[in-house]
Amino acid sequence: MASPIQLPIIDISDPLNPAVGKDMLDAAIKYGFFYVHGKGSDFSAAEVDSTFDLSKKFFALPNEEKEKCRIRTDNRGWSGMHSEILDPEHQRNQLNEEKRALNFGEFKNGKLQQPLPPALEPHEGDIKHFTNLCNKTAARVMRLLALGLEIDPEFFVTRHDASRGSTGCILRFLYYPSINSPASSSYQHDIDVRAGAHSDYGTITLLFQRPGQPGLEILTADGSWAPVPVWPEAAAGGIKDDFPPILINIGDMLSFWTNGLLKSTIHRVVFPLAERSPAGTEADTKPQDRYSVVFFCHPLNDCNLVPPVPSPLVAAAGVEASRVGFGGGAGSLKERSSMTAKEYLDLRLSATYGEREKV
Ligand SMILES: O=C(O)CCC(=O)C(=O)O
Numbered sequence: 001m002a003s004p005i006q007l008p009i010i011d012i013s014d015p016l017n018p019a020v021g022k023d024m025l026d027a028a029i030k031y032g033f034f035y036v037h038g039k040g041s042d043f044s045a046a047e048v049d050s051t052f053d054l055s056k057k058f059f060a061l062p063n064e065e066k067e068k069c070r071i072r073t074d075n076r077g078w079s080g081m082h083s084e085i086l087d088p089e090h091q092r093n094q095l096n097e098e099k100r101a102l103n104f105g106e107f108k109n110g111k112l113q114q115p116l117p118p119a120l121e122p123h124e125g126d127i128k129h130f131t132n133l134c135n136k137t138a139a140r141v142m143r144l145l146a147l148g149l150e151i152d153p154e155f156f157v158t159r160h161d162a163s164r165g166s167t168g169c170i171l172r173f174l175y176y177p178s179i180n181s182p183a184s185s186s187y188q189h190d191i192d193v194r195a196g197a198h199s200d201y202g203t204i205t206l207l208f209q210r211p212g213q214p215g216l217e218i219l220t221a222d223g224s225w226a227p228v229p230v231w232p233e234a235a236a237g238g239i240k241d242d243f244p245p246i247l248i249n250i251g252d253m254l255s256f257w258t259n260g261l262l263k264s265t266i267h268r269v270v271f272p273l274a275e276r277s278p279a280g281t282e283a284d285t286k287p288q289d290r291y292s293v294v295f296f297c298h299p300l301n302d303c304n305l306v307p308p309v310p311s312p313l314v315a316a317a318g319v320e321a322s323r324v325g326f327g328g329g330a331g332s333l334k335e336r337s338s339m340t341a342k343e344y345l346d347l348r349l350s351a352t353y354g355e356r357e358k359v
């Protein structure tokens with residue numbers, strides 16, 4: 001297995017700094033992944049902590065409670081184990097996709113458009129607040145990417161402005177039980193993963209992780225899997241964050257929209273290496289549950305992704321778009337005169353959740 005990858009950590013406190021935009025763009029082209037410091041983002045450690053507390057509270061509820069908000073075709077709600085197969089070609093064992101998720105969709109007049117279990121109802125405002133912060137920090141990142149691309153810094157922000165219509169944005173709580181939990185006791189490390197290899201569907205994704213709960217890996221250019229540290233070493237120097245830096249990745253839609261210039265990198269979540277040994281042989285290793293909080297950013301539903309982003313860099317890149325938009329069958333940009341964000345997302349979701357309508 002590859003050693004942990006060292007991704008750049010970017011200070012987004014000034015979202016109109018062109019030099020920072022260039023650094024961010026370089027990382028988006030090279031890795032499709034980078035961190036941003038919590039300092040200079042819109043989040044405080046307390047806001048991140050309390051969101052993880054809420055997630056823990058939700059997943060600890062009895063299943064009958066969670067059943068009330070089971071996920072439907074609109075991609076909102078709770079999914080228990082094995083209801084999402086991200087990598088159907090390679091996953092076959094029952095333990096695959098050993099994760100639980102709760103997806104929150106859009107708010108209208110301050111209200112979520114989906115049922116919540118009673119335990120979460122008093123926290124609807126907190127969830128809205130956290131979603132707003134995600135949108136604000138995403139806007140910083142999008143302004144910087146636009147600067148890097150040498151286009152109007154508001155290009156992406158106006159096309160993601162939820163006050164102008166509906167978007168496919170999702171805030172997601174994830175919970176992966178540890179390897180020692182009864183459900184995962186038949187674990188086989190060569191085929192069992194927590195979340196299968198996939199790329200994200202939207203434009204950018206924000207990922208919040210907890211110290212001591214690693215597991216994310218990205219597929220590198222040489223075809224090996226590289227672990228992505230929760231708290232990268234470089235973060236220790238310079239800016240002192242009080243929660244792990246936020247990991248940002250480019251999704252398929254932004255890759256498609258930039259004609260493949262920005263990279264949508266395949267990633268997965270595994271049981272950390274130290275845990276993948278027979279129980280009892282690694283005395284120091286305490287298997288950990290993993291909680292993560294993810295925000296998938298999507299443009300307005302009717303935003304047209306064709307023609308591509310009007311950047312001289314996109315035009316100059318001349319990427320042949322035969323497989324841009326991995327996984328969704330989006331095909332070549334050249335074959336389509338129009339593709340809205342909603343059409344694109346529907347293509348991706350039907351590939352991942354094909355069976356859900358029958359549940
Ligand atoms: O939990 C994680 O670290 C990543 C989750 C993820 O990649 C996803 O939900 O798309």
Ligand SMILES: [Fe+2]
Nearest residue numbers: 198199200267
């Ligand atoms: Fe992902």
